[in-house]
Amino acid sequence: MDSVEVAIGIKSRLAVSVMLRLATVMAVAFVLLAVAPAAEAQQPVGKVYRVGFLSISTLPYVEDFRQGLRDLGHVEGRTIVIEYRSAEGHHERLPNLAKELLGLNVDLIVTTGGGPPALAVKAATKTMPVVFLAGDPVTGGLVSSLARPGGNLTGLDVFANELDTKRLELLKEALPRVSHVAFLRNPGGPGYNPRNPTGVAQRQRVETAAQALGVRLRILGAQVPSEIDTAFAAMARERPDALLVVSDAMLTSQRRRIVELAAQTRIPAMYPWREFVEAGGLMSYGTRLPDMYRRAATYVDKILKGAKPQDLPVEQPTKFELLINVRAARALGITIPQSLLMRADEIVQ
Secondary structure: HHHHHHHHHHHHHHHHHHHHHHHHEEEHHHHHHHHHHHHHHHHOOOOOEEEEEEEEOOOOOOHHHHHHHHOOOOOEOOOOEEEEEEOOOHHHHHHHHHHHHHHOOOOOOEEEHHHHHHHHHHOOOOOOOEEEEOOOOOOOOOOOOOOOOOEEEOOOOOOOOHHHHHHHHHHHHHHHOOOOEEEEEEEEEOOOOOOOOHHHHHHHHHHHHHHHHOEEEEEEOOOHHHHHHHHHHHHEEEEEOOEOOOOOHHHOOOHHHHHHHHHHHOEEEEEEOOOHHHHOOOOEEEOOOOHHHHEEEEEEEHHHHOOOHHHHHEOOOOEEEEEEEEEHHHHHOOOOOOOHHHHHHHEEE
């Protein structure tokens, strides 16, 4: 092999070596570029928002609210932190819990379980944004109007003014011979509290509807869970034809006990939410609370992005559902009219 061939061979090997080194460098660079965005994504970016969540009692819909936040891109623990507080059915605890959340320097507060939690926060601050889930917020003094709330509160009217009246009408349609109806409410909550204008208006509406239907109402109260048994003991003595349960957070949290006692007392009952029927109750008519809690997350998202509560109209429910449990009807020895069954959104067999 002459000197020319040796030189060519050396150059070839050098070229191959350089190409291999270049390929290695490019591969490493590619990997680093691919990994960098993922590494950055694992690090908190920007402000971590702190949201207070105040409820009159523990509710089964908190996870729906959290899912609504996730759907909007919020990651709990990374982009948002939620401070949960519950009064466990004791309204007198609400003012201190509201002040406790304000002391944590939250960015806004979500209130659930009717007007009292929102009113407690409203009394403690005029500037902190509040997103409420409550009933009849204008009459209850939460906002000046639905279209223009006007202050630091906005949210969702989850009960709708005429729902209890409609429930009574449906109960009468299901049981045409009903003439005596027990009405179970929480005297310390938004229903029938004489100091609460929402409760007074609600009572007047239901009593007017009962009179028009030829039905006598027997109002029974349960302010704490232990008083539910007392109310049903009164029903066992008085033997009303049916029961209407008012929309209330404490009563909803005790739905399994209420449904169990209604079955034991053999009293047909109309409930405010589908969760009562899912627990074995006879009938329910109302909005889908899980959907409303997910909608509340959109208000939180808008406010965290700069929107002002006074510019966000209060949202009212537009969809209502009637559920009928025919298995519970058979256990009670009653027959639901076919015309009502055909109108039901869901029939539980």
